[in-house]
Amino acid sequence: MNSGKCPKCNSTEVYKSKGTLGGSQHTVLLMCGNGDVFEIESYVCLSCRHIEMFAMEKTEPLWGKGKSLTEAVTKSDKWAKVKP
Numbered sequence: 001m002n003s004g005k006c007p008k009c010n011s012t013e014v015y016k017s018k019g020t021l022g023g024s025q026h027t028v029l030l031m032c033g034n035g036d037v038f039e040i041e042s043y044v045c046l047s048c049r050h051i052e053m054f055a056m057e058k059t060e061p062l063w064g065k066g067k068s069l070t071e072a073v074t075k076s077d078k079w080a081k082v083k084p
């Protein structure tokens with residue numbers, strides 16, 4: 001989706017959120033529990049309304065403690081690994 005093409009309908013009407021931390025009201029956040037907050041980069045297809053979101057790798061100083069996404073998710077009891 002970050003290539004500009006929708007994986008569901010192949011449309012190129014794909015838009016990316018320009019949210020920035022600390023003040024934008026449209027920034028999407030991922031709450032991992034334990035107070036760990038990660039910014040989300042989001043894409044939406046205007047043709048079929050498919051949405052994709054990507055979590056940023058590190059917590060931001062504004063909220064976090066510089067934890068990695070892997071550390072925050074695997075140590076939180078709010079997330080369970082999906083069995084393949």
Ligand SMILES: [Zn+2]
Pocket residue numbers: 006007008009010011045046047048049050
């Ligand atoms: Zn689409």
